[in-house]
Amino acid sequence: MRKTQFRRALDLCNLGLQDSEMCRLEDHYQSVGHPDFVDYLRFSDDMEAIFAEPHLERAPELQPRLFRIPDETQTNEIVQDKQHVLDNCLRRIAKRVRRLPIDTFIDGARHGAILLTV
Numbered sequence: 001m002r003k004t005q006f007r008r009a010l011d012l013c014n015l016g017l018q019d020s021e022m023c024r025l026e027d028h029y030q031s032v033g034h035p036d037f038v039d040y041l042r043f044s045d046d047m048e049a050i051f052a053e054p055h056l057e058r059a060p061e062l063q064p065r066l067f068r069i070p071d072e073t074q075t076n077e078i079v080q081d082k083q084h085v086l087d088n089c090l091r092r093i094a095k096r097v098r099r100l101p102i103d104t105f106i107d108g109a110r111h112g113a114i115l116l117t118v
Contacts, residue, residue: 001040015096021089024082 001009003026010017010025017025031037048054053064 001038003036003038006038006040006043013096015093017089017092020085021092024085024089 006026006029007022010022025043026038029038029040029043031039045054053062056062056064
């Protein structure tokens with residue numbers, strides 16, 4: 001997905017993300033070998049893993065487990081100013097989700113269309 005489309009889709013969710021926060025998300029999910037694109041499937045999988053068991057629709061009888069931060073993130077080092085921007089971004093998303101629950105992030109990338117509903 002082009003970075004401009006990714007940004008527009010997140011804007012439609014009214015998360016109130018600042019330009020620096022959008023840039024940070026675009027950088028984090030940048031598609032390998034394609035600097036103007038975002039790896040939307042990885043972004044979608046990360047969002048799904050936070051809010052629900054990934055691919056739960058394929059195994060509805062599966063007992064969901066509590067989300068835990070993957071061990072690999074414990075060893076990542078982020079420059080202090082980027083960490084501050086990322087923390088603010090995540091706090092704003094969490095506040096928005098608590099205040100007005102996002103019904104679902106519909107993974108349209110696998111189906112040729114993107115739809116984020118609030």
